[in-house]
Amino acid sequence: MPAHPLDGTTICALSTPPGRGGVAVVRVSGPEAWLVVDALSRGRLQGCTPGRAALRVLYDGDKPLDEALLLPFLGPKSFTGEDIVECHIHGSPFIAQRLMECLVDAGCRPALPGEFTQRAFLHGKRDLAQAEAIGDLIDAEHAGAHQLAIQQLGGGFSDEINAFRKALIEYAALMELELDFGEEDVEFVDRDGYRKHVTGLLDRMAQLLNGFSTGRAIAEGVPVAILGAPNRGKSTLLNALLREDRAIVSDTPGTTRDTLEETLTLEGIRFRFIDTAGLRDTTDDIEAEGIRRAWAKAASARFVLYLLDARDLSTPEGRTGAQEEVQKAAQRLAEAATGLGEPPGVVLVLANKTDLAPAPSGWIPEGAEEVLAISAEERSGLDALEQRLGRDYRSALAEDRILVTNLRHREALQRTRESLQRALDGLDAGLSGDLLAVDHKEALEQLGRITGAVTPDDLLDHIFGNFCIGK
Ligand SMILES: Nc1nc2c(ncn2[C@@H]2O[C@H](COP(=O)(O)OP(=O)(O)OP(=O)(O)O)[C@@H](O)[C@H]2O)c(=O)[nH]1
Numbered sequence: 019m020p021a022h023p024l025d026g027t028t029i030c031a032l033s034t035p036p037g038r039g040g041v042a043v044v045r046v047s048g049p050e051a052w053l054v055v056d057a058l059s060r061g062r063l064q065g066c067t068p069g070r071a072a073l074r075v076l077y078d079g080d081k082p083l084d085e086a087l088l089l090p091f092l093g094p095k096s097f098t099g100e101d102i103v104e105c106h107i108h109g110s111p112f113i114a115q116r117l118m119e120c121l122v123d124a125g126c127r128p129a130l131p132g133e134f135t136q137r138a139f140l141h142g143k144r145d146l147a148q149a150e151a152i153g154d155l156i157d158a159e160h161a162g163a164h165q166l167a168i169q170q171l172g173g174g175f176s177d178e179i180n181a182f183r184k185a186l187i188e189y190a191a192l193m194e195l196e197l198d199f200g201e202e203d204v205e206f207v208d209r210d211g212y213r214k215h216v217t218g219l220l221d222r223m224a225q226l227l228n229g230f231s232t233g234r235a236i237a238e239g240v241p242v243a244i245l246g247a248p249n250r251g252k253s254t255l256l257n258a259l260l261r262e263d264r265a266i267v268s269d270t271p272g273t274t275r276d277t278l279e280e281t282l283t284l285e286g287i288r289f290r291f292i293d294t295a296g297l298r299d300t301t302d303d304i305e306a307e308g309i310r311r312a313w314a315k316a317a318s319a320r321f322v323l324y325l326l327d328a329r330d331l332s333t334p335e336g337r338t339g340a341q342e343e344v345q346k347a348a349q350r351l352a353e354a355a356t357g358l359g360e361p362p363g364v365v366l367v368l369a370n371k372t373d374l375a376p377a378p379s380g381w382i383p384e385g386a387e388e389v390l391a392i393s394a395e396e397r398s399g400l401d402a403l404e405q406r407l408g409r410d411y412r413s414a415l416a417e418d419r420i421l422v423t424n425l426r427h428r429e430a431l432q433r434t435r436e437s438l439q440r441a442l443d444g445l446d447a448g449l450s451g452d453l454l455a456v457d458h459k460e461a462l463e464q465l466g467r468i469t470g471a472v473t474p475d476d477l478l479d480h481i482f483g484n485f486c487i488g489k
């Protein structure tokens with residue numbers, strides 16, 4: 019059972035990664051932070067100015083341990099809202115380890131994962147969505163994920179949620195009044211006004227929820243599945259995009275047996291390209307499993323690059339066959355995506371091997387959004403492909419739209435929406451105010467979970483347990 023974060027203890031942790039480095043930072047937070055570090059510096063922390071660094075010798079018993087830059091803060095003007103001392107020491111694992119031991123001997127407790135940020139939340143320095151954004155910011159490995167985390171940290175999303183809550187709280191108060199005057203049959207809640215207001219909220223929530231798949235794809239990497247019959251050049255395309263000889267290419271159909279995934283960041287957007295086994299009827303169990311995996315990956319991808327051989331498209335019969343093939347695939351993918359509760363990915367047909375035959379012009383099979391002519395072997399047409407893949411994501415980032423990226427937030431928004439919808443349905447059915455109030459309160463509670471205005475017991479441990487130690 020983790021210790022309660024506000025149990026009055028002073029916590030300490032190495033906040034920089036373990037191992038050798040120029041500098042390491044050990045952070046101490048809590049009521050005893052100054053006292054403890056003051057003792058280790060033989061009384062030389064006294065007289066330091068909060069927010070100003072001071073060079074001091076830290077002692078391990080009677081021996082000097084290190085020359086450290088001490089940066090003290092006085093709560094509540096600090097990251098956690100408590101007294102903090104940051105000890106910037108030389109980046110030696112031995113010094114960091116000894117300093118931690120000295121701090122623990124002096125009464126500090128090693129911090130739990132994310133405990134500094136959790137204390138910041140509990141002291142009202144950040145709301146929960148912003149605290150989560152700190153975790154996302156540390157995990158961000160590319161520009162897109164970074165931008166979304168920084169935006170959430172800035173509080174744009176929280177402001178929106180708070181505005182939703184504020185309006186709902188006002189109505190909740192009116193509903194309470196109605197309950198108090200229950201006998202007298204007075205209506206404090208203007209039903210039409212309520213309906214109009216909640217309908218507006220539901221629209222805005224639907225917009226936020228629609229942005230989830232975009233936000234999630236940007237944060238985690240946009241999945242792009244490369245699909246099509248054997249020998250169309252899928253693996254050649256993966257290699258061409260990566261500019262690396264990653265997948266085995268051969269003119270033997272059925273070369274790729276398993277899915278192969280590689281990431282590539284193009285102009286700040288991270289993509290996850292997935293090469294798959296060629297689609298065909300087969301009696302080979304292993305190949306069949308590869309094909310099953312190909313469909314499964316494609317079903318949850320944001321883009322499916324469906325490869326055709328340009329040489330097959332030079333005759334009307336060839337195009338008819340290809341048309342049927344693409345349409346069937348698109349239908350199957352749409353059904354699978356619906357089963358997963360996700361919007362279906364965009365199907366882009368790639369007419370490959372245009373070094374051997376031209377691609378037909380103006381031909382777009384049903385189910386596909388576009389046909390792009392490429393030669394994977396000669397790396398032609400790939401710029402246009404990369405532009406198309408990044409287009410919507412880049413514009414979403416450029417517009418600075420608020421995009422939900424966190425599954426927990428999506429779930430809470432969905433539940434809010436369901437509760438509000440029930441309240442509206444109840445209103446239409448002429449239900450009494452007390453029944454309306456039940457759904458209304460449930461919506462408020464769900465919204466409150468996003469920013470942490472409402473925190474069920476296990477929620478915080480669950481969220482902060484995923485952080486790294488020292489944050
Ligand atoms: N001329 C030409 N040949 C290509 C092109 N792309 C791929 N090829 C050739 O087509 C053959 C099949 O390529 P692969 O990339 O292995 O095809 P695949 O779709 O991955 O095939 P499977 O893994 O069997 O499903 C190889 O001999 C490639 O060199 C292209 O743009 N032009």
Ligand SMILES: [Mg+2]
Pocket residue numbers: 252253254265266267273274293294295296
């Ligand atoms: Mg292959």
